[in-house]
Amino acid sequence: MSAYVASLVSVIGINMILALSLNIITGFCGQVSLGHAAFYGVGAYAAAYLSKLGVSLPLTLLAGAAMAGTIGVIVGLTSLRVRHDFLAVTTMGIGFVFLGFVRKQRWLGGELGISGIPDSGLGPVGYALFVACAAAAVVVFSLWLKQSWMGFTFDAVADDEDAARTVGVNTSAYKLTAFGIGTAIAGFAGGLYIYFARIILPDTFDFVTSIAILTMVVVGGTGSVWGVAVAAIAMTLLPEVSRAASDYRLLIFGAMLIVVMRFSPGGLAGLARLFLARRRMTP
Amino acid sequence: MPGSSPWERSSPSVANYTGSLLLGFLLATAVSALAGIAIYRFAYQPLLGHSAFVPMIVSIGIFIVLQEAFRMIFGAYGIAFDNNPYYTTTVDLGGIHLNYVEIAMVIAATVLLMGFGLFASLTRAGIGWRATVTDPQMATSFGVDPIRVRYLNFFFGSALAGIAGGLVGLLNNYVEPTMGGLVSYKALAIIVLGGLGSVRGTLIASLVLGVVESFGAIYLADVFDRDAIGFLFLILVLMVRPQGLLGRG
Numbered sequence: 001m002s003a004y005v006a007s008l009v010s011v012i013g014i015n016m017i018l019a020l021s022l023n024i025i026t027g028f029c030g031q032v033s034l035g036h037a038a039f040y041g042v043g044a045y046a047a048a049y050l051s052k053l054g055v056s057l058p059l060t061l062l063a064g065a066a067m068a069g070t071i072g073v074i075v076g077l078t079s080l081r082v083r084h085d086f087l088a089v090t091t092m093g094i095g096f097v098f099l100g101f102v103r104k105q106r107w108l109g110g111e112l113g114i115s116g117i118p119d120s121g122l123g124p125v126g127y128a129l130f131v132a133c134a135a136a137a138v139v140v141f142s143l144w145l146k147q148s149w150m151g152f153t154f155d156a157v158a159d160d161e162d163a164a165r166t167v168g169v170n171t172s173a174y175k176l177t178a179f180g181i182g183t184a185i186a187g188f189a190g191g192l193y194i195y196f197a198r199i200i201l202p203d204t205f206d207f208v209t210s211i212a213i214l215t216m217v218v219v220g221g222t223g224s225v226w227g228v229a230v231a232a233i234a235m236t237l238l239p240e241v242s243r244a245a246s247d248y249r250l251l252i253f254g255a256m257l258i259v260v261m262r263f264s265p266g267g268l269a270g271l272a273r274l275f276l277a278r279r280r281m282t283p
Numbered sequence: 284m285p286g287s288s289p290w291e292r293s294s295p296s297v298a299n300y301t302g303s304l305l306l307g308f309l310l311a312t313a314v315s316a317l318a319g320i321a322i323y324r325f326a327y328q329p330l331l332g333h334s335a336f337v338p339m340i341v342s343i344g345i346f347i348v349l350q351e352a353f354r355m356i357f358g359a360y361g362i363a364f365d366n367n368p369y370y371t372t373t374v375d376l377g378g379i380h381l382n383y384v385e386i387a388m389v390i391a392a393t394v395l396l397m398g399f400g401l402f403a404s405l406t407r408a409g410i411g412w413r414a415t416v417t418d419p420q421m422a423t424s425f426g427v428d429p430i431r432v433r434y435l436n437f438f439f440g441s442a443l444a445g446i447a448g449g450l451v452g453l454l455n456n457y458v459e460p461t462m463g464g465l466v467s468y469k470a471l472a473i474i475v476l477g478g479l480g481s482v483r484g485t486l487i488a489s490l491v492l493g494v495v496e497s498f499g500a501i502y503l504a505d506v507f508d509r510d511a512i513g514f515l516f517l518i519l520v521l522m523v524r525p526q527g528l529l530g531r532g
Contacts, residue, residue, distance in 0.1 A: 032339070078518065078521070081522055081525045082521050082525045084336075085339060085479075086475055086525065089475045090518055090521055092468060092471075092514075093472065093514030093517050093518050096510045096513075096514045097507070097515050097518070099510075100507045100508035100511020100514075101506065101507055101511055104504075104508055211343060214340070214343075250347055250351050251355070253344075253347060254344045254346070254347030254348035254350075254351060255344065257340050257341065257343060257347070258341050258344035258348065261330065261333075261337050261338075261340050261341045262326070262329060265337050
């Protein structure tokens with residue numbers, strides 16, 4: 001594995017974990033979040049700060065996930081008060097609050113972020129494999145979660161919250177759980193990112209990043225684990241493969257959101273399901 | 284419709300080409316209004332049957348695409364007006380120096396919002412408009428055409444956004460592709476804060492948010508930046524009043 005491939009694998013793995021973590025909140029449980037990058041950032045900052053103090057890699061990753069998950073549950077509390085568009089605006093606001101806070105903190109490096117993050121000790125290739133294993137673990141966890149009892153309940157909440165409440169589902173508890181799990185995994189991705197980049201800047205976790213993560217989820221198919229995983233890989237590789245795609249990256253993301261929602265709201269997964277169903281109908 | 288107001292900005296290139304600020308301004312407003320209608324027709328109307336999530340994602344897509352399109356067409360560094368006399372001419376109002384654009388903004392906001400309020404409360408179209416928001420089915424059975432109402436909404440909403448964009452361009456004497464970004468987020472925050480559909484709530488919310496941001500930026504300067512203070516305030520208010528300041532719960 002060359003250094004280039006190793007870095008590509010790391011980025012793909014991190015993006016995949018991010019997309020799958022948002023998929024748990026937005027896909028499984030139906031709670032829109034436009035500020036997911038904030039939790040990615042919380043995890044990254046927590047891990048980076050601790051790593052500079054000499055804390056070991058596994059502990060910093062765990063601390064980043066725990067910190068992001070804790071804040072995620074607090075932010076999740078807002079989802080108990082507001083829904084749909086209002087929740088979208090609220091979570092978007094969380095992203096700005098996080099950025100505005102971090103930028104003003106001298107102990108977190110302010111605008112310059114945190115640099116000089118220690119080496120992972122695994123080497124570029126070893127670390128890429130580590131990230132890939134972590135991404136695979138998140139895929140397996142997502143698949144398990146989706147078919148578990150909790151996954152069914154998430155589905156019920158996403159489908160019709162009031163109906164779920166009527167049949168005795170404690171929707172508040174499940175929404176908070178979804179936020180907790182999803183944001184903790186995003187924080188974990190943030191921790192993985194710092195040992196890869198070795199420097200973090202506030203702008204890495206801005207609104208555009210939140211939208212990029214959301215685009216992967218929507219294009220892959222909101223709620224589909226495989227769809228989201230494939231979309232995360234494809235959308236990370238796209239700017240690498242084609243120079244034009246890298247120049248017009250945002251334009252392509254925006255156009256994808258419009259086209260996918262217009263013609264296949266179920267995303268790639270919806271298309272695949274349609275294709276398979278057609279093939280079964282015409283043997 | 285979430286995030287419905289498009290982010291078209293008037294481009295000073297028309298003004299620079301023709302040498303007429305007025306022509307550029309009017310054209311910008313017209314282009315915005317027509318673009319709003321086109322966006323409704325081709326992007327939102329086909330999605331009417333879907334859940335609110337779908338049009339919301341589309342609105343984000345449109346936002347990104349327009350911003351990138353402006354960057355590609357007009358360049359990333361923006362354009363300044365060649366000749367903007369309203370920017371340089373100032374008036375002294377009892378010790379406060381204001382330039383013509385600032386005065387025009389205050390007057391435009393007052394006139395447009397008053398006219399808007401009168402239109403919504405007094406004219407047939409305005410009443411049909413509000414009826415459609417409250418209960419689309421009932422409004423339809425009373426002869427209001429909801430499709431026409433929506434077109435009208437997008438026309439007016441986009442025209443107002445175009446006027447605002449033109450004025451901001453004149454005020455800064457400069458326009459650039461991302462100038463609509465933060466404004467759009469803030470506008471969304473303000474209508475949510477005021478309570479969706481309430482013009483009075485929107486007015487109060489924009490005033491309150493402006494004051495909170497300004498004072499917050501002084502007293503909390505070491506902890507948060509201006510935007511964070513605004514959104515923090517929004518979140519706190521929504522936790523207490525999820526329907527917004529004057530929204531109906």
